[in-house]
Amino acid sequence: MSRLTKINMNMKNIKIGDVEIEQTELGLDFYVKNRYVKVCWINGDGTESLGKFLDEIKNEKFKRNNELVLAGLFDKDADYGGMTGKAVQELLDVFAKQGHSGFSAQLTANIFRKIIKGETLTPLTGEDSEWTNKIDKNVYQNNRCSALFKDGGVDSRAYYLDAIVWRGENGHTFTGTVEGIRSRQYVKFPFTQKTFYVDVIRDEDKSIYKIKDRLRLKEVFKYYDKYK
Numbered sequence: 001m002s003r004l005t006k007i008n009m010n011m012k013n014i015k016i017g018d019v020e021i022e023q024t025e026l027g028l029d030f031y032v033k034n035r036y037v038k039v040c041w042i043n044g045d046g047t048e049s050l051g052k053f054l055d056e057i058k059n060e061k062f063k064r065n066n067e068l069v070l071a072g073l074f075d076k077d078a079d080y081g082g083m084t085g086k087a088v089q090e091l092l093d094v095f096a097k098q099g100h101s102g103f104s105a106q107l108t109a110n111i112f113r114k115i116i117k118g119e120t121l122t123p124l125t126g127e128d129s130e131w132t133n134k135i136d137k138n139v140y141q142n143n144r145c146s147a148l149f150k151d152g153g154v155d156s157r158a159y160y161l162d163a164i165v166w167r168g169e170n171g172h173t174f175t176g177t178v179e180g181i182r183s184r185q186y187v188k189f190p191f192t193q194k195t196f197y198v199d200v201i202r203d204e205d206k207s208i209y210k211i212k213d214r215l216r217l218k219e220v221f222k223y224y225d226k227y228k
Contacts, residue, residue: 065092120144123190126158145193159184160193163224166200166209173197178209181217185224196220 064074065088072078073085100108114121124130124144131150133141138156142148147161163185165173175183178200196219199212211217 064089118146119193123192124148124187126187126189126191147193148187148191157186157225158189158191159186159227160191160224162193162195163187163227164220165195165197167197168209169201179211181211182227185220185227187224194223196223 068085074082130142131140133143138152150156150158161184164183167173198216200209201212
């Protein structure tokens with residue numbers, strides 16, 4: 001049930017029953033425990049602005065996901081001042097509204113994950129229609145995959161920037177050249193993006209990286225042609 005609550009615009013905190021909440025930088029949106037509430041100002045003449053102040057919301061879509069709360073993603077000191085949590089919650093609200101079954105939820109989530117990561121849903125063909133992004137005199141970027149390029153004109157070979165990602169001893173990853181092997185490698189069409197993680201270690205004086213197990217490269221060059 002909804003209830004109008006008068007709010008002093010100079011108040012830093014608002015109390016609902018025995019729960020006190022602090023005004024956030026997210027504007028006129030407040031979160032109380034697991035409930036989402038909207039604020040309205042009550043004018044001097046008793047009229048309301050910006051809708052009602054709701055202290056009881058039964059609709060599930062207005063609740064905060066508990067995992068986001070536990071991770072502190074709505075907190076002021078979280079990344080982007082709590083806006084990341086709000087952004088993810090909005091996506092969850094849309095997803096919940098769609099009324100998926102278990103199977104369709106998983107299917108939709110998998111497709112969405114691929115799209116937002118820049119992955120393609122069908123193999124790349126290498127046809128001329130995919131090479132409309134000319135970013136330099138003789139450098140073309142594939143219009144379906146931003147990490148796929150070819151130099152020297154439309155008839156040159158295409159290479160994928162993230163064919164190899166190097167992984168250090170502490171788990172950090174990077175791209176570049178290790179022992180003459182580059183992260184970019186030539187692709188074979190039809191092509192589906194695939195990244196191989198190859199472990200590297202520092203040499204004795206810690207100055208350069210070395211490949212831990214070169215046998216891992218056999219898998220890489222079954223899938224890709226070596227970049228020269």
